[in-house]
Amino acid sequence: MSDQAISRYPIPEIKDLPEDLQELILGVQEKAGFIPNVFLTLAHRPDELRAFFNYHDAIMLRESNLTKAEKEMIVVTTSSDNNCLYCVVSHGAILRIYSKNPLIADQLTTNHHKADITDRQKAMLDFALKVSNDAQSIGESDFDLLKSHAFTEEDIWDIAAITAFFGLSNRMANLTSMRPNDEFFTMGRG
Incomplete structure (x- = not known):
């Protein structure tokens, strides 16, 4: 285990947080066996932590034509493009677990066009990267291309919402120097 700081900002004591956030964090710890550093880092501002996870759950847990693995593919690919170590490592672990593929996250962080997908x-990841880097140029041809791959208008919204939300997450993780938990590096690798 690393003795490096998990954030450049102070980490509050869990017992000092509002009760709903204590329950959230301790529930995650019980399920995962550890507390992901994102919870501890964002707990620096409890209202923002609550809003962050409410929106996270609204887009990542909603019923969708996108699989859980595809949602994580979007996170990993765009987070790599944004040079976000925390999200690449943590969501790479989640992707490996959902896809039951120990190679996929590493492939996507390098070049999704060479990945086994x-x-x-x-096409989904090309669009996600366009949302992340060049949203002002999105046009009807982008929608037509995605629809030719059986994506619906709602699916396209999902791709964009996940990309945009994790753009915020990537920037905050980089700002705070959020360190990935050591546990994430080995999860789902075999």
């Missing part, structure tokens, strides 16, 4: 998923 479908053409449909490559």
Whole structure:
């Protein structure tokens, strides 16, 4: 285990947080066996932590035509493009678990066009990167291309919402120097 700081900002004591956040954090610890550093780092501002996870759950847990693994593919690919170590490592672990593929996250962080994914998923990730880097140029041809891969208007919204939300997450993780938990590095690798 690393003795490095998990954030450049102070980490509050869990017992000093509002009761709902204590329950949230301790529930995650019970389920995962550890507390992901994102919870501890964002607890520096409890109202923002609450809002962050409410929106996270609204987009990542909602019923969708995108699989859980595809949602994580979006997070990993765009987080890599944004140079966000925390999100690449933590969501890479989640992706490996959901996809039951120990190689996929590493492939996506390097070059999603060379990854062992479908053409449909490559189109999804191309669009996610466009949302992340060049949203002002999105046009009807982007929608047409995605629809040719059987994405609906709602699916396209999901791709964009996940990309935009994790753009915020990536920037905050980089600002705070959020350190990935050591546990994430080995999860889902075999």
